[in-house]
């Protein structure tokens with residue numbers, strides 16, 4: 382028998398979530414963000430559930446080529462652009478859209494031999510200071526790019542550093558609007574948080590990532606509780622051992638938890654070797670046969686201990702949900718001091734994944 386752990390990817394939830402994104406921004410085109418192996422869900426598994434999208438955006442050119450080979454004919458955007466002059470040959474051959482964020486890339490495109498003009502996203506740095514040209518350079522760079530015969534459609538793009546602090550968000554929005562002044566161009570500005578909470582910044586092409594996978598860009602599930610977004614990934618396992626503790630017994634490595642009274646605990650076959658966060662402290666929520674309970678002590682590589690006090694009927698073989706519908710991945714992430722994005726991306730290859738409908 383295989384270990385009882387497994388992840389499921391819910392195709393219906395993906396369909397549902399992209400429909401909700403469409404309702405949130407009815408006039409925008411959608412780049413579905415599928416970088417990092419579709420946020421850990423598996424690009425090859427999920428892309429067909431997202432074909433309502435207008436395009437896919439990602440960072441690895443291999444993933445773009447994969448989608449083309451699978452028959453995807455609509456746009457594909459390389460969010461980090463290209464890394465070497467030679468990459469332009471593939472961008473041309475596979476008809477990819479590339480972001481341009483550095484001057485050397487302009488020269489590289491200008492000098493390339495291409496079969497048709499390349500569509501580009503001009504990336505402007507509105508505060509993140511990661512990639513992009515300074516806003517005040519926009520007009521001149523736009524004109525240079527526009528004059529190049531190797532360049533086709535052009536779109537202005539930025540990525541907001543702060544969508545929570547309204548003052549900082551508005552400063553960046555004002556900055557990109559000023560940069561775009563009179564260019565009469567297409568704009569792509571909005572990540573999930575902007576799609577949900579700043580409709581005035583949707584513009585032409587939105588870029589939803591985390592909301593497609595049914596988690597909250599704020600890290601708090603309650604912030605998207607009223608949206609009907611549904612969790613796509615579930616991580617399940619089972620209880621494989623039961624221990625009856627007496628007062629003072631320790632649990633797990635370094636006895637991080639001590640029983641305060643006689644207590645029945647379960648051992649679940651899931652640990653950080655599966656992608657569960659090792660930093661999840663005692664009290665992180667889990668669900669046993671539909672009843673919420675909590676982890677106890679340190680998470681080890683293959684196992685964790687859980688409190689069976691709220692679920693006295695639980696026994697070996699009882700189903701445990703680590704995250705999914707009952708336990709939101711945002712709750713686990715918050716408890717472990719991280720974000721859902723990181724947990725999704727961290728699922729390890731030893732966890733079997735099944736599509737459900």
Ligand SMILES: *Cc1c(COP(=O)(O)O)cnc(C)c1O
Nearest residue numbers: 414540572573588589590591598
């Ligand atoms: C990852 C990414 C997104 C999606 O962000 P979410 O918060 O997951 O919606 C959008 N735009 C860019 C440039 C990104 O790198």
